[in-house]
Amino acid sequence: MPRLxxxxxxxxxxxxxxxxxxxxxxxxxxxxxxxxxxxxxxxxSPPSKSTYHSLFLSLSDNATAACHLLALTRRPHVAGTPANAAVAAYVLAALSFSSLPAHSVSYDVFLTYPLRRSLILSPSPRPSPGPTLAFDLVQEIYPGDPYADVAAEVLPTFHAYARSGAAAGPAAYANYGRLEDFAALRAAGVNVTGAVVLARYGKIYRGDIIKNAEDAGAAAAVVFTDAKDYGGGGQGRFPEGPGMPASGVQVGSTYRGSGDPTTPGWASASGCERWSAAEVAASGLMPGIPSLPVSAQDGEAILRTIGGQVAPDDWQGVEGAPLYRLGPGPGFLNLTYIGNETLATIQNVFAVIEGEEEPDRIV
Incomplete structure (x- = not known):
């Protein structure tokens, strides 16, 4: 049988x-x-972290920063001017050169520029043999100033969005122009109604200084850069030290809102809806009294003519400054500011750096 x-x-x-x-x-x-x-x-694969590190360092070395700083500050470039458009174009080109996706967007915004300013100090409101001082309201050019050749292009010192008008009244000193400073004046029996209030920069926003003076009944406000806050703290004034020059003036906006006063809450695109001048005024965010910024030396000249009670110790200036008094008067100020209100074109420049997480989300 077969075998298996x-x-x-x-x-x-x-x-x-x-x-x-x-x-x-x-x-x-x-x-x-x-x-x-x-x-x-x-x-x-993307560049290594060392590549990004090298790129970052190449963008921020001293030579690069100095070059950009010179280009951006070489000429005055107030918002809405051709000079400012040129600066925007420079920033756009610099960002694009760094391989960053960049673009610019233009907006038509409500801006103000000074047409006429004057500030005259008299020793008293009535004609007297005392001298009358008309401040020149000019920042001096220091010897060797590398920007002296473009000084004529600098706009006169002014407060942006300041109310146009003229006012006259006895000078009164209100320290930093805070609510508590005006409360202290009332407690001391000092009435600033109808006065031209002199306050110093340093503690609160300039727009709030002017608003507080307005609410206290002042006819106008003058804001100065006191040596106590801007004199360099004993290290000297520019160019020898960090302090603001004695004729230096701090300028800036007095609008207490954000963005364009005529387009609150939305972009100032060309042809967009805008508030009227009456609506802007009714917002309460624009100053209701005229104002001017002045230098430390002009502020001290006014303080020398103010009599009345001696100001508290923490209201005084630096050593060597005149004795600060509260007033009002006898020094008398005539202030005039006339501004041009207009729509002007500005540019916003944007560059995009994509993150590793949620690169499509703008932050």
């Missing part, structure tokens, strides 16, 4: 051979996959 012969399908030797073949195939597959991944990595 059992033929093993897998002997020990054949199993070893199969295992070897399987391992070889696996190694070949892994090597192939590794090669593909390596090629893909070298082809599409």
């Amino acid at each position: 012969i059992e033929i093993p399908l897998l002997t020990h030797s054949t199993a070893s051979a199969a295992t070897t073949i399987s391992r070889s195939a696996t190694v070949r597959v892994l090597l192939t996959a590794f090669t593909i991944l390596l090629v893909l990595h070298l082809t599409i």
